[in-house]
């Protein structure tokens with residue numbers, strides 16, 4: 001089985017986001033970019049499945065600006081076999097919407113015929129949590145979102161999902177789209193020799209036009225604003241004072 | 254204009270809080286029809302009919318909708334969507350699973366986790382873990398929208414909307430439910446509780462997390478946790494509050510041994526009153542806390558519990 005893993009280049013999760021003064025968006029010039037944390041988990045999972053003999057090849061794909069190549073190289077250094085870069089924007093501030101990403105991924109799936117697509121549950125920039133589900137819909141495949149355990153068993157996969165009430169186990173028919181949650185695994189770091197080796201691994205360069213997919217947005221961004229600021233309150237001296245404040249000032253207990 | 258709203262039905266029971274908050278969010282959009290589906294959904298449908306602002310309730314009762322697997326539920330919603338301008342659901346894990354599938358089948362973008370409804374086409378949603386609020390205007394003919402329930406007050410009850418059955422579909426046969434692993438609890442639900450007490454890595458162990466639970470019980474509160482506390486096995490996954498966990502906005506949020514990473518703040522910074530107990534006076538949680546107590550939690554929490 002071949003596993004396809006879509007990886008997104010996003011602002012590093014440690015960076016404090018700055019909203020631009022003119023409300024046009026978030027400032028992404030000269031900030032540290034990394035692989036979406038959930039996608040690292042998906043890449044790790046795919047590599048582990050290959051190591052366990054459940055998969056033969058791990059193909060990673062990224063859609064966006066050409067700098068997404070760096071994200072793909074990271075995935076290759078972790079152990080993915082091959083990469084596909086689909087350039088769909090010139091400006092780092094352009095975010096390709098999940099629907100367009102899903103259409104491009106569908107075109108890649110049609111070409112590559114993987115047995116499973118392993119994606120992240122959510123991109124930490126747009127916080128959409130949509131692409132995997134949309135891809136499954138377009139393919140007419142089964143979907144298992146928010147996975148914290150995946151076991152492939154012939155033509156089915158058993159997936160444990162993180163849901164509001166706790167956990168749910170489902171059995172999905174393969175091929176399937178599975179989106180991964182935080183507790184599936186701990187991604188490895190790429191070693192220096194593997195980073196060197198990754199430079200020689202194949203990386204195919206395509207454009208959205210090659211697949212005939214229209215990536216123009218359906219959602220017009222009217223404005224981007226700062227959330228209401230929360231001011232720090234006071235430091236209380238003791239538990240007694242805290243209880244007093246909660247009872248008599250805030251009136252919440 | 255009419256809205257199709259997916260009621261939150263869990264094992265035959267309506268989640269009133271989530272559904273009524275989504276109904277309130279949809280008020281400016283037009284008439285609201287609530288769809289209740291499940292292996293059992295008739296009782297949930299009757300409940301939904303009592304929510305103020307609901308014009309009609311549709312019930313789809315069939316074993317294939319049990320456990321609300323995404324594939325059959327999305328197919329059902331798509332079969333009904335023709336009559337509606339908006340397809341909406343509260344942003345629970347079920348809806349997060351189902352709605353994007355509905356949107357893709359309708360060839361429209363999904364607008365997830367909406368915290369504000371500006372007009373029929375325009376919505377506000379938090380991005381970057383709530384560090385920015387984006388206002389988006391949809392160009393799609395139909396809008397598929399999930400609602401961040403913590404941003405809205407629940408609609409009242411007392412209504413008696415008309416309830417009718419709708420035709421059910423065929424099982425797509427793509428996925429099967431195997432089992433649920435749910436811990437029964439008498440505590441209030443995290444997303445609707447008036448008070449939440451959360452513990453973080455500072456609590457140090459699963460045994461010591463009992464201290465957080467005891468404090469919560471004294472306050473009649475729900476229990477939450479940081480990702481670090483969940484990852485370390487001190488607390489179950491469904492207690493996680495934050496960007497990728499639950500979003501809460503109670504009257505009182507007590508953060509114990511939690512540093513206040515942006516991903517955690519994303520899930521609780523709209524709480525009315527925030528209390529932080531942390532031994533590190535530099536911890537970022539104090540920047541959002543109304544009342545901060547710089548103390549060792551192992552002393553402060555039992556003392557607080559005893560003085561309530």
Ligand SMILES: Cc1cc2nc3c(=O)[nH]c(=O)nc-3n(C[C@H](O)[C@H](O)[C@H](O)COP(=O)(O)OP(=O)(O)OC[C@H]3O[C@@H](n4cnc5c(N)ncnc54)[C@H](O)[C@@H]3O)c2cc1C
Pocket residue numbers: 013037038124452453454455456478479480481482493494495496497498499509510511512513514515516517520530531532533536548549550551
């Ligand atoms: C993609 C992604 C998604 C994430 N999603 C979430 C999410 O949804 N929710 C979430 O919470 N996190 C999330 N995180 C993790 C987040 O970045 C932080 O790592 C996490 O919130 C830290 O948890 P913590 O505050 O409990 O631990 P720490 O940051 O380790 O803080 C522990 C605190 O306890 C205090 N302490 C220790 N001992 C004591 C004592 N005896 N008395 C008093 N205080 C004490 C310390 O001073 C410290 O401030 C996410 C991260 C990523 C990358």
Ligand SMILES: Nc1ncnc2c1ncn2[C@@H]1O[C@H](COP(=O)(O)O)[C@@H](O)[C@H]1O
Pocket residue numbers: 005006007008009036038039061062063064096098101118119120121122123124126127128129130131132
């Ligand atoms: N531009 C992209 N390139 C590659 N993968 C993506 C892209 N956008 C989204 N994805 C994948 O879809 C997942 C969910 O993203 P989202 O739906 O945007 O929250 C991510 O974790 C990635 O696995």
